[in-house]
Amino acid sequence: MSADATTIAPYSHLGPEPIDARALEARVSGPGHGAIATFAGVVRDHHEGRRVRRLEYTAYEDMAGRVLAEIVDEAARRFGTPAIAVQHRLGALQVGETSVVVAAAAVHRREALAACAWVIDEVKARAPIWKKEFGDDGVFWIEGPGSCRASGTPAGTG
Amino acid sequence: MSADATTIAPYSHLGPEPIDARALEARVSGPGHGAIATFAGVVRDHHEGRRVRRLEYTAYEDMAGRVLAEIVDEAARRFGTPAIAVQHRLGALQVGETSVVVAAAAVHRREALAACAWVIDEVKARAPIWKKEFGDDGVFWIEGPGSCRASGTPAGTG
Amino acid sequence: MTIRVWFFARFREAAGVTAIDFEVPPGTTLAALWEMVQRRVPALGQESHPLMAINQAYARPEEVITPGSEVAYFPKVSGG
Amino acid sequence: MTIRVWFFARFREAAGVTAIDFEVPPGTTLAALWEMVQRRVPALGQESHPLMAINQAYARPEEVITPGSEVAYFPKVSGG
Numbered sequence: 191m192s193a194d195a196t197t198i199a200p201y202s203h204l205g206p207e208p209i210d211a212r213a214l215e216a217r218v219s220g221p222g223h224g225a226i227a228t229f230a231g232v233v234r235d236h237h238e239g240r241r242v243r244r245l246e247y248t249a250y251e252d253m254a255g256r257v258l259a260e261i262v263d264e265a266a267r268r269f270g271t272p273a274i275a276v277q278h279r280l281g282a283l284q285v286g287e288t289s290v291v292v293a294a295a296a297v298h299r300r301e302a303l304a305a306c307a308w309v310i311d312e313v314k315a316r317a318p319i320w321k322k323e324f325g326d327d328g329v330f331w332i333e334g335p336g337s338c339r340a341s342g343t344p345a346g347t348g
Numbered sequence: 349m350s351a352d353a354t355t356i357a358p359y360s361h362l363g364p365e366p367i368d369a370r371a372l373e374a375r376v377s378g379p380g381h382g383a384i385a386t387f388a389g390v391v392r393d394h395h396e397g398r399r400v401r402r403l404e405y406t407a408y409e410d411m412a413g414r415v416l417a418e419i420v421d422e423a424a425r426r427f428g429t430p431a432i433a434v435q436h437r438l439g440a441l442q443v444g445e446t447s448v449v450v451a452a453a454a455v456h457r458r459e460a461l462a463a464c465a466w467v468i469d470e471v472k473a474r475a476p477i478w479k480k481e482f483g484d485d486g487v488f489w490i491e492g493p494g495s496c497r498a499s500g501t502p503a504g505t506g
Numbered sequence: 507m508t509i510r511v512w513f514f515a516r517f518r519e520a521a522g523v524t525a526i527d528f529e530v531p532p533g534t535t536l537a538a539l540w541e542m543v544q545r546r547v548p549a550l551g552q553e554s555h556p557l558m559a560i561n562q563a564y565a566r567p568e569e570v571i572t573p574g575s576e577v578a579y580f581p582k583v584s585g586g
Numbered sequence: 587m588t589i590r591v592w593f594f595a596r597f598r599e600a601a602g603v604t605a606i607d608f609e610v611p612p613g614t615t616l617a618a619l620w621e622m623v624q625r626r627v628p629a630l631g632q633e634s635h636p637l638m639a640i641n642q643a644y645a646r647p648e649e650v651i652t653p654g655s656e657v658a659y660f661p662k663v664s665g666g
Contacts, residue, residue, distance in 0.1 A: 221443050224392035231666050234382035250594045250658055253642035285379050290666050299468060307461045319665025320595035331596040334662030341599060389586050408514045408578055411562035448586050477585025478515035489516040492582030
């Protein structure tokens, strides 16, 4: 279940397959680690007051893969632990499905918690990945903190 | 797998059984929650330079149960989400076993991450639970940030 | 009044028992009862700052013990 | 030199294609190429602050494009 301490390295992955959070936690686990912090982003049923049915995630895949790798490497240096893993999903996700998981382990809890929070912040800020929202009020591109109606999609076509 | 939003309430448990982190996450999951933060405390193989073989957790059980319940209730008010769960294990735990899990869910990631970190801090600060350490250098009671050799236990009896 | 005093963790090992009943006069504080405990259990004589609880809630040394209270003394906690 | 410009997310929908090749003179910056893109794709005419990347790394508008570079323009990201 847990990796040998000497084999633990920062890990990142981007792809359409469902995310196995337990597998990511196993990657960062080791006998010297007293703390594992995990963050899961889940598709929720509302956004900016709109009822959401599903999200479609797309990416500039080559660049996003590089950015995710840079983020976990930087987190490893910044928080002094190599045990950092992130996986982001692409494609159509229903409400309740997991879009992203971060797992971070360290000797002590503060580093694990701080690394986990930092990685998800950076992923959201830097990784070239986009959500397209399909819901009762139509189809919207989500862009940073804002959103705008997708062209050629009238309201209520979700 | 996930609770209906209307049934989610702060949850706490203290007992000797292995902790099912997934079950705690399922307790806090709901269609309105976009973020789940989980913290797992794991028995590690070293402490203050000593090689650790196992820990024995004991508690002032009635009071610890109350304190855990108070902590999750206070976290729910403080971070504006009822989706907070904590479970702490008692008894003998080997290296790699999980002693405590916190799961916190919220609409947005900041509340989930902050609630998770706050709850584990409070559990460690307030819950009347103690570690007794058995290792290559003897038996030690861990007390807050410090430790002291257990009476009547010479070095190397771990 | 009779007050049952509970010990935990290292204090329990030092006392050799889980609890001891003490006969105390009305108005006795947690601090005063702790001095009685230390006289009864010399192994706790060096413990100048135990954590204290009345009825399963943390309490300060100057708090007065009321009849029927459950009192506990214990070292710094280390859960997690 | 010929530079292939990639679009993503809403910009890709607006362009109707994943990429367009542009013939640009040496010394062309990302900002200058974006103006060429906007002339070719009127639907992107209102986009004054696209994110820009050269060779799969974020780059500033004043950065000069070198031969063989992979250039991309896209809206604010929203992963997570």
